[in-house]
Amino acid sequence: MKVALAIVVLVVLDLPLVPNALAQEAEPVVLFRDDFEDASAGRWRTDDGWGIALDGGKHVLEAKGSDRWTWAEPLSASEWGAVSSVEIRIKRARGNAQVNFRFVSWERRYVLTVRENGLALLKAVPPDTGSRPTSYVQAGSLATNIDSFWHTLRITADGDTIKVFFDGSMAIEYQDQRNPYLNGSVVLEVAPDSLFYFDDVVVKGQPAPEGYIWTRLGGPRGGIGYDVKIDPRDADTIYVSDSNAGVHKSTDGGMTWRPMNAGITARAGPAGDSIPIFSLTVDPRNPDTIWVGTQGMRGVYKSADGARTWAKMDKGIEDQPVMEIRSFTVDPRDSDIVYLGGNYSPDPQKQLVVRGFIYKTTDGGKSWTKILDAAALVRWIIVDPTKTNVIYASTGLFDRLAVRPEGVLKSTDGGRTWRNINNGMSNYAAVSGLVMHPNDPQVLYAFTGKWPPFHDSPDDLRGAIYKTTDSGENWRKLLETSSAITTGYVNPALPDTVYATPHIDFLRSTDAGENWTRSRGGPPNDSPGGPVAIAVHPDKPHDIFIDAYAGGVFKSADRGATWQDASKGYSGAVVYDIVLPRSDDPAYVMAATHNGIYTSKDGGSSWEAHNNPRAGSTPFSIAVNPTNPNEVLLGDRINWAIRKSTDGGEKFYDVLGPFQIGRLEDERMANEIAYAPSNPRIIYAVFSVGPHEKGDPSNPGPGVYKSVDGGRTWAQVNSGLEQTTLNVLAVAVHPNNPDIVFVGTQFGGIYRSTNGGRSWQESNAGITVRAISAIAMVPSDPTTLYAGADGGGVFKSVDSGATWRPVLRGIPFEASISSIVVDPSNAQRVFAADLHSGDYLSLEGGETWQKINAGLFNRAVTALAISRDGRVLYAATSGGGVFRLGKPQIQVWMPTATLEPTPAPVPRAVPPAVAPTATATLETGSSAVPPDVAPTATATMAKPARSSAPSPPVITSPAATLAPAGPARADGASPTSKATGGIRDILLYAAAAGMAFAIVAWCCWRWRSHRSGRRET
Secondary structure: OOOOOOOEEEEOOOOOOOOOOOOOOOOOEEEEEEOOOOOOOOOEEEOOOEEEEEEOOEEEEEEEOOOOOEEEEEHHHHHEEEEEEEEEEEEEEEOOEEEEEEEEEOOEEEEEEEEOOEEEEEEEEOOOOOOOOOEEEEEEEEEOOOOOOEEEEEEEEEOOEEEEEEOOEEEEEEEOOOOOOOOOEEEEEEOOOOEEEEEEEEEEEEEOOOOOOOEEOOOOOOOOEEEEEEOOOOOOOEEEEEOOEEEEEEOOOOOOOEEOOOOOOOOEOOOOOEEOEEEEEEOOOOOOOEEEEEEOOOOEEEEOOOOOOOEEOOOOOOOOOOOEEEEEEEOOOOOOOEEEEEEEOOOOOOOOEEEEEEEEEOOOOOOOEEEEEEOOOEEEEEEOOOOOOOEEEEEOOOOOEEOOOOOEEEEOOOOOOOEEOOOOOOOOOOEEEEEEOOOOOOOEEEEEOOOOOOOOOHHHHOEEEEEEOOOOOOOEEEEEEOOOEEEEEEOOOOOOOEEEEEOOEEEEEOOOOOOOEEEEOOOOOOOOOOEEEEEEEOOEEEEEEEEEOOOOEEEEOOOOOOOEEOOOOOOOOEEEEEEOOOOOOOOOEEEEEOOOEEEEOOOOOOOEEEOOOOOOOOEEEEEEOOOOOOOEEEEEOOOOOEEEEOOOOOOOEEEEOHHHOOOOOOOEEEEEEEEEOOEEEEEEEEEEEOOOOOOOOOOOOOEEEEEOOOOOOOEEOOOOOHHHOOOEEEEEEOOOOOOOEEEEEOOOOEEEEOOOOOOOEEOOOOOOOOOEEEEEEOOOOOOOEEEEEEOOEEEEEOOOOOOOEEOOOOOOOOOEEEEEEEOOOOOOOEEEEEOOOEEEEEOOOOOOOEEOOOOOOOOOEEEEEEOOOOOOEEEEEEOOOEEEEOOOOEEEEOOOOOOOOOOOOOOOOOOOOOOOOOOOOOOOOOOOOOOOOOOOOOOOOOOOOOOOOOOOOOOOOOOOOOOOOOOOOOOOOOOOOOOOOOHHHHHHHHHHHHHHHHHHHHHHHHHHHHHOOOOOO
């Protein structure tokens, strides 16, 4: 029996509409203009060697080539529509330069090369396979002398024709008859050892569709956090670093955060939008001076104004493979002396096996000198404040392998020489934490241990805390734990209070490490996911901040007894999937991240964690029963399972476990799960090998699984898919017939079944790229389908998949499509996401596309979800959390009382070959979640395949469209427009509010009657 009571109160928001069709193409407008007379390059994202100079009394952009090609790009380029022309004045002093036009990526662009003897126009073409280099098509040239005077270049595009004008005269004309690039930005480049000047840049083209401006939601929590530091002058000023989201700053004690990355040019990620800032240190003598270092590349940046602006300062640091800057330490007596530690991979094929290094600067970062090359990663560097030539360094880390363990190193001559000091340490393969007593420099604590599979021996997996009282000459073990300790800290105001973080717990000692108390290291429904840094301000010794390796900041105001998420406004989350569980509530959204499941009931303004999956798992795909939003299925990326919740995600239990899919040592990903809209007891799930495995005939994936009893039991349905290696990436189910199913495979293209998966037939007529990563079916016309290819753009079928054709006008022809959604209220409006260049909109059923990236600060979109009325669209990103188009009405849901049997875990012994049964079965038993174990290394790979879940059938109504966000505001928020409803609307709202109040009053009266023992007659 199931009893439910829900009270809904509508909070009415203004909801203006976006035009349902774009205006016909108008005359080009100015998209960007810069004459540099403000003496700033602040409107550009610049590489090394670019800045402002004076030439003849005029400010110009100067580009000094270094030892490699360097570049500059307008910051607003990702928000432009189709670029039709660029005009620029250019002056050559020496060497070569390039103007990249309609730049999509380094593999897709038109390149105008400027050299001493003339101009050359090239077209870059991506390689057919990953092993081949980018090729270039010779499009034309002009032989002329490019002297050291100013010249004017203009590049125009009209359809497939590219023209180049030199000083007002046409120099080159090229007709690109094969896949012309119709979108893209403008990027300037200079060659090594070159010197060029640029001025009066004007870019013209079509603006992005009006009203389509994304709102950055700043959530859910997640990323790759690494350091948290507090301004020693102000306990409310806090900084955090994240390898996806860069630097964030809070000035209200961690209540809210804002990004602070102006001047940081390092970029990473699938779309080149992640800001890979790893380590961060505040100068204790000059707290406005902050140092940060990058992950995955060489990069050191310094701010002298509290993170408002940054300057690159890495001269002298050797560029080595897969560099990671792990820490900075400022000399306590001289702020010009700074040490940095980190690691690199000597063999790029084995990136997790690393060596370490320490660099030193004595001039405030103008130049650096290497003072240590270690056989293991260098994490922490400590300078003795009483003897600044005495330096300690910890080596190794819980999730890296060393060429050779080093333990703790010590120098007594300012870093010129080093020796190991590990006497008494039985486990020093990974010293992930090293701290010094704030008042006694002879006392240090070391924290050790490794996560699986980064251990060399079973002893490495156990964590330990060591203490020395003689400057490291001898160590004594204070405590051993069953899992690695990821970091430690000594409270600066209470020096006998020591903290340590094994796995998801928090340890505290108040007697200098002799005795320890344990508490959970996070909120009840959340977990920090591997704490890597701790910070306490001396003025607030009971307030503790933790930075999580899996992203986010946590705060305790009671010495670690309880915790709260303190990450509002900061997100570097890798979000793999996103859904709208309630068809009538577009403000209620659920996201699967590398941390776990998160929900928001207010359109993404705030998020609630549901840390229910087994530890070490990574939620990868979500499906919600279209008739019961409390029924949620969760597909895993690491634990090779499907889990089910019957309470909206509060608790999950296994319904398809790893023993039913493959060997435990193999990675198996549940890429997508789809309910049949017309019969939600029928569910399809598609699997492939994991991102670190190669899907080939010798290593097939699990293929397709089907359930006919609401997910209780599952069976493989792969007949006819064998030649695809059973690596299936996407699935779409017919809205009215649960037996008609389409799947996209990694190597075999599209397959179709008309008998519920009992057999599959190839459906590839017209498909030219066989890696199909997204499939969408038009809800109102299921004979029309869209397919997205991983490296092949978008295809469309209007005959139920019998034939396909590419629909690529306006979208990169080699786009890696991660998601496609069709507006349920308007079948002509289609959205597609390219993992490398962002979101695209078609208002003509895919025939033409326009880029809609305004406000989308991270274009690596992994999944899209649209509301049933077409007014709200969410975009999940790899490294930027969730973004939103439109404004949802917020429904405040009162608690729902639910009485139902508790489901039992499904026995793992069900053989895969057993045919599913259609018999409904009552689920009973325990729903307890297994206890967490140590998490694995954080992975940030973007999901390779994603299609939108098919929308349930909807009643045809007048087309509703996404609400525009309006003009962009400086704070990233969207202004609210004025209401336009009349008296009728006011009366309706008043009636609804009155009814809600009456229901609440009635419920309160019933509750009081029940409490007083009265009985209703």
